[in-house]
Amino acid sequence: MSTTPAPEFHAIGLVVSDLAASLAFYRRLGIEFPEGSEDQPHVEAALPGGLRLLLDPESTVRSFHPSWRPPTGGGRMGLAFRCTGPEHVDAVYEDLVGAGYHGELKPWDAFWGQRYAVVHDPDGNGVDLFAPMT
Incomplete structure (x- = not known):
């Protein structure tokens, strides 16, 4: 030890x-x-x-680090933002997509009990939006 x-x-x-x-x-x-x-x-x-x-x-x-190159393949890292409720997930998703960001997964009622959606940041990183179902 x-x-x-x-x-x-x-x-x-x-x-x-x-x-x-x-x-x-x-x-x-x-x-x-x-x-x-x-x-x-x-x-x-x-x-x-x-x-x-x-x-x-x-x-x-x-x-x-002069030989650094962006990773290829993507989809390995993501950030998650908790919203105040299911309707907030929808509103934030619509705001981001309306501003031109890529919506990867439209808001849906996930089987694990959350309203859940995914958008991409400008570099293609997944950003989860979620809220517990009420």
């Missing part, structure tokens, strides 16, 4: 192809990034529970 303490989960980092587009998407979901973040090489936002969401443009990652 190791005497070294386990590291603390502290942040979720995304490498983004278009920082301004990603900021617009996540701000639409209520995440507050500082004004002027669009021109920065790295941005962070506080999340509930003490976590942080980190966005790094591809150019920043390539500045210290």
Whole structure:
């Protein structure tokens, strides 16, 4: 058994192809990034529970890891946003799709007891919208 303490989960980092587009998407979901973040090489936002969401443009990652390439195949990582109720899932989904984001899975009443939908962020990451059925 190791005497070294386990590291603390502290942040979720995304490498983004278009920082301004990603900021617009996540701000639409209520995440507050500082004004002027669009021109920065790295941005962070506080999340509930003490976590942080980190966005790094591809150019920043390539500045210290020149051979880095975006992963292929996708569909391996997703973020989930809890909505206030089933109708809120529908409204948020319609807002995002109406703003031009890709709707992967329209809202539906999932067998596990949630209203559930999936949209893609500008880089194709799945973003789940959910709320318990009432």
